[in-house]
Amino acid sequence: MELIFGTTNQGKLNLIRSYLEGSGIHITGLTELPELPEEPVEYGKTPLENARGKAEHYYRLLKRPVFSCDSGLVIEGLSDEEQPGVHVRRHDGIVMTDAQMTEYYSGIAARFGGKCIARYQNGICVVFSDTEKYEYDGPDISGESFYLVERAKPQKEAGFPLDCISVDIKTGLYFVDDGCDPGNSEEKNGFRLFLERVLREHEAAPSSAQKRFGMEED
Numbered sequence: 001m002e003l004i005f006g007t008t009n010q011g012k013l014n015l016i017r018s019y020l021e022g023s024g025i026h027i028t029g030l031t032e033l034p035e036l037p038e039e040p041v042e043y044g045k046t047p048l049e050n051a052r053g054k055a056e057h058y059y060r061l062l063k064r065p066v067f068s069c070d071s072g073l074v075i076e077g078l079s080d081e082e083q084p085g086v087h088v089r090r091h092d093g094i095v096m097t098d099a100q101m102t103e104y105y106s107g108i109a110a111r112f113g114g115k116c117i118a119r120y121q122n123g124i125c126v127v128f129s130d131t132e133k134y135e136y137d138g139p140d141i142s143g144e145s146f147y148l149v150e151r152a153k154p155q156k157e158a159g160f161p162l163d164c165i166s167v168d169i170k171t172g173l174y175f176v177d178d179g180c181d182p183g184n185s186e187e188k189n190g191f192r193l194f195l196e197r198v199l200r201e202h203e204a205a206p207s208s209a210q211k212r213f214g215m216e217e218d
Contacts (some may be wrong), residue, residue: 001199002065003027003065049123143185147168148162149167
């Protein structure tokens with residue numbers, strides 16, 4: 001089964017492909033299409049709302065099965081007004097580059113004495129047609145809490161600038177030094193189980209059926 005992944009971020013594309021190795025689900029990124037579709041405007045207040053909006057947008061343009069993921073960042077100790085949430089790349093109305101993100105968030109860690117605890121919240125939405133959609137934002141696709149630290153290491157992969165200031169709480173290793181292993185994480189299993197279930201539901205249900213569920217229904 002082929003699914004279009006509604007992203008131009010090569011790092012995210014590689015990550016999801018690694019999650020789905022051996023599953024029979026083949027992922028195509030937007031930049032691998034003959035023509036790059038227009039990007040949507042993000043209006044959502046949560047990762048799931050943004051994931052839904054992007055998936056619906058790309059389905060309308062492509063008329064092919066498509067899914068989209070979105071993330072929000074929560075940092076302990078920040079006020080509600082300061083929380084990045086779904087605007088991880090935006091600050092003061094500016095879309096930050098990878099380097100600017102690293103500098104900005106390492107500055108936040110400095111305010112807390114050199115490190116602070118953070119976690120991601122993820123949402124995913126799959127669209128097969130105007131009436132068949134699947135979505136989820138459970139904790140098993142969002143990973144564990146980690147430290148954001150002031151001292152940055154060199155960035156390894158474009159699109160993941162915070163990995164060079166993110167440290168695994170248990171091991172004390174930076175994500176860029178394999179402190180976080182996507183191949184063995186709860187997040188990998190959560191994404192894989194969700195997409196595998198989506199395909200089973202899709203194959204079993206009439207194409208006109210409206211399908212929305214969460215893994216918590218099991």
